[in-house]
Amino acid sequence: MSDIVELPDPAGSGPRPAGDARRPATRHLSLPGLGLAVPGIALAALAPAVLPAPGWVVFLAFAAGLALAYAGLARLGRGVFGGSFDLMFWLCLAWLVVVVLAAILAPVLPLGEYRDIAKTIDAPAMAPPSLFSEHPLGTNNFGLDLLARIIHGARASLLVSIGAVAIGMVVGGGIGILAGYFRRLTDTVTGVFTNSLLAVPPLILLIALGTVLEPNLRNIAIALSLLALPSMIRMARASTLTFAQREFVLAAKAMGASRWRVMGRELLPNVLLPLASYGMVIVSVLIVAEASLSFLGLGIQPPDPSWGNMIAEGEGNAFQDYPHIVLVPGVTLFLTVFAFNLIGEKARKRWDPRQAKL
Structure with missing residues (x-):
């Protein structure tokens, strides 16, 4: 009698010896x-x-x-x-x-x-980074500590970008759900509005708003929310179209639920997750946009720190002689944007119904 027994093999690798049942991979210290x-x-x-x-x-x-x-x-x-x-x-x-x-x-x-x-006044200007000194990331031309400016600059960048995304999610999510649920005239008007915003180059729009509005955190967040709004509307509309044909929505309609109840109780919780995951990617875009405005002098104004105006301090010969002036905020900006992008993309693959089908 042969020692080989046909066993169910979910992996499709063919027959294997009796007693060689599959075991979960053991975890070990490599x-x-x-x-x-x-x-x-x-x-x-x-x-x-x-x-x-x-x-x-x-x-x-x-x-x-x-x-x-x-x-x-x-x-x-x-x-x-x-x-x-x-x-x-x-x-x-x-x-x-x-x-x-x-x-x-x-x-x-x-x-x-x-x-x-x-x-x-007594602090060293343009001090290079040193882990064993009072200024581990160095100082700028005024002797201000770059580590402190990086951290306080993060407050401005994160507050502005996350605030803009929150505005975009609330306004854009509501408009997108209305457009995806009611369709017809509402969808047409929403499409014209969205396409009109997308037709304006983002940098031109930001520069125009930056020259008109006072450069404070509230106005910058409102200006940046206009960049997030079209994408949020389209994302919410597409998710609404996907979920509107699901069984739980059809069951709610059959039980006599009103349109507003269907949108608020059935569609909104399901649209919110893909919208929030996409919002993490938009945060990274808006951090770069805010840094660009501050670099051009239209955003956060010195001496208040922002990653953009910190990079601007290295213009001219300063970067050649003191590269840390630009590299410290530049590397921080890169790592933060990269992290938001990667986590946002993973969240989209998990929660966005359109991504899950790919």
Whole structure:
């Protein structure tokens, strides 16, 4: 009698020996991953501080350390948490948590002076970054601490962009649900309004509004919400069209529910999740838009910090002699936008019914 027995094989890999029942993959501590992560973290941490070499050599050593650390931590994560572990997602989430918490707690954190140049007369101007100094990210030409300005600038950028997205979600979501549910004339008028907003180049619209409105946080948030509005309307309308034919909506109509009850109780909760996930992607776009306005002098005005006007401080010869003036806010802006984009795209794949079908 043969030792091979035909067993149900959900993976479709054919017959396998009796007794070789499939078991869930065991979770373990990956020694190769540990062997890559520990020296990688050590190299990335020590290279900028102790390596006596030219700047480009230090940068290459730091980048190599980060690459080794990432590869090792990814293997460790897959071994401990399973093959679906996504290290990049958790790194982005951790970065956003740190940025948001730092922005919220900025008034109580032990930071250097970020705004009043009268308090920095004795502070070193254009001090380079140093982890072991009073100014770990350096100072600007007025001696203001760049770490403090980055954190307080995050308050402005996040407040403006998230506020604009919230306005876009409330107004655009309501208009989109109305257009998707009532269709006909309502949908036509909404389409004309949306296309009219999309026909204006975003940068031209922002510059025009920036020259007319006073450059404060409220007006900048309102101006940026006009960029988010067309996308939010279209997203809410498309989701409404998708859910309007589902059984729970048809059942509510058959039971005599009014139109407003159907939209408020049945459609709104289901439209809200894909709208919120798309809103995270829009936040990253609006952070860049706010930084662009501030860079051009139409947004947050100095001495109040903003990532855009901090980058503008490096115009001219300042960047050549003191690159940290631009690199510190520029890298912070890049990492924040990248994190919002990645998390937003993953949220869309999970909650957007149109993405789930792809």
